[in-house]
Amino acid sequence: MISHNAAATQAIAASLALRLHGGEVIALIGDLGAGKTTFVQGLAAALGVTSRVKSPTFSIMNEYAIEPTKAQLWSQNNKPAKLARLIHADLYRLQNDAELSALSLADEQRADTVLIIEWPNAVSVDLNPDITVTIDHLGEDERAITIVAK
Ligand SMILES: Nc1ncnc2c1ncn2[C@@H]1O[C@H](COP(=O)(O)OP(=O)(O)OP(=O)(O)O)[C@@H](O)[C@H]1O
Ligand SMILES: [Mg+2]
Structure with missing residues (x-):
């Protein structure tokens, strides 16, 4: 998809949010x-995160609660409203794999959590x-925004 401004990019992200289950x-x-x-x-906004999402450039990982009452998107689609957390990581500043291990990203990966990672490479x-x-x-x-699901 082609985006011409930040709001359009956020709308494309919201369309992906509709398809997430946790x-x-x-x-x-x-x-x-x-x-x-x-x-x-x-x-985040489309998932029902009400707090402001800031760049995790220095914090590396930020966690946001998803309010069940705000979970209109997936309840409308008859999905179980089990999504409770969004974790937003930015690995740009990591120096080595030991720092990655310290983050325990695998432990954060749960059925009620969407994990989104900037600079995975x-x-x-x-x-x-x-x-x-x-x-x-x-x-x-x-x-240009390309979304590929496995
Ligand atoms: N079509 C667009 N989509 C997204 N952002 C846009 C667009 N056009 C302009 N912008 C602007 O580009 C900037 C993107 O900044 P953002 O922090 O989201 O980038 P980033 O990829 O996360 O960078 P970093 O690698 O430093 O974390 C914002 O200031 C945003 O307003
Ligand atoms: Mg960023």
Whole structure:
């Protein structure tokens, strides 16, 4: 899909949110400033995260509660409203695999959790994503967004 502004990227992310059940690992690939965090903001809002999603550049990993009452999207689709958490990680600043192990990402991977990871290729470990989102910076505000599910 082609996006011409941040709001359009967030709307595309919201359309992906509709299809999530919980338990998914999403890899988010794109250059600095491509719009990865912007994408996560759209995904989070559509999932029912009410707090502001900030870049985990320095915190590495941020956790957000998904409010069941705000979970209109998947209850409308007759999915069980079991999604309780969104975890947003940014591996850009990790120096080595020991730092990755310290994060215990695998432990955070649960059936009630969507895990979305910026810069998954900053580590040599294969994070085995279920879905890969690639954002290509085409111009000032123009982005190509490709979503591939395994
Ligand atoms: N079509 C678009 N989609 C997404 N963001 C856009 C678009 N057009 C302009 N922008 C702007 O580009 C910037 C993207 O910043 P963002 O922090 O989301 O990038 P990022 O890929 O997470 O970068 P980093 O690798 O540094 O974490 C924002 O300022 C956003 O408003
Ligand atoms: Mg970012």
